[in-house]
Amino acid sequence: MPQTVRKGDKIRVHYTGTLNDGSVFDSSVLNKRPPLEFTVGAGQMIAGFDKGVEGMTVGETKTLKLAPEEAYGRRRDDMLVTVEANRMPKGYTPRVGDQLQMGRRPVTVAAVKDDGSVTLDANHSLAGKELNFEVTVVEIL
Structure with missing residues (x-):
């Protein structure tokens, strides 16, 4: 009888x-990376992915369709912050789409205003999006 993935199991999956x-x-498959290893239910993965693999068996492939709430959440306006140009690194000219670090958090330059101020977006790049994962359980450790 095939092993079934349960909460607390350490597993490896391709996705x-x-x-x-x-x-x-x-994609671990398209990017030719080893299978992703995590403990089910330990909070290491986004909630919908974590819950979606429960009950799968080794070798099984399943498609998970996740609403934003089960993934990276909805986009939040409170994650946008406008800073004065003098707060930018010396010699740096911000461009929309640039990726920066604000402390430990990655941010994206969302807007550069005529007065030189810069709007930074700290939302995850996948926030607000429905995500689909094709997942294959490779191994239960």
């Missing part, structure tokens, strides 16, 4: 994550 338009945002 491909896509958006609803079919674009791939990450």
Whole structure:
């Protein structure tokens, strides 16, 4: 009888994550990486992924469709902050789309205003999006 994934199990999975338009945002398979290893239910993964693998068996492939609340959450306006130009690193010219670190948090330059102020977005890049994962359980350790 095949082993079934349960909360607390350490497992290895291969996965491909896509958006609803079919674009791939990450894949252990396509990027030729080893299987992803994590403990089910330990909070190491986004909630919907963690819950979605429970009950799967070794070798089984399943498609998980996750609402934003089960993934990276909804986009939040309170995660946008506007800073004065003099708060930017010396010699740096901000451009929309640039990725920066604000403390330990990655942020994206969302806007550069005429007065030189810069709006930074600390939302996760996948916040507010429905995510789809094709997951194959490789091993239960």
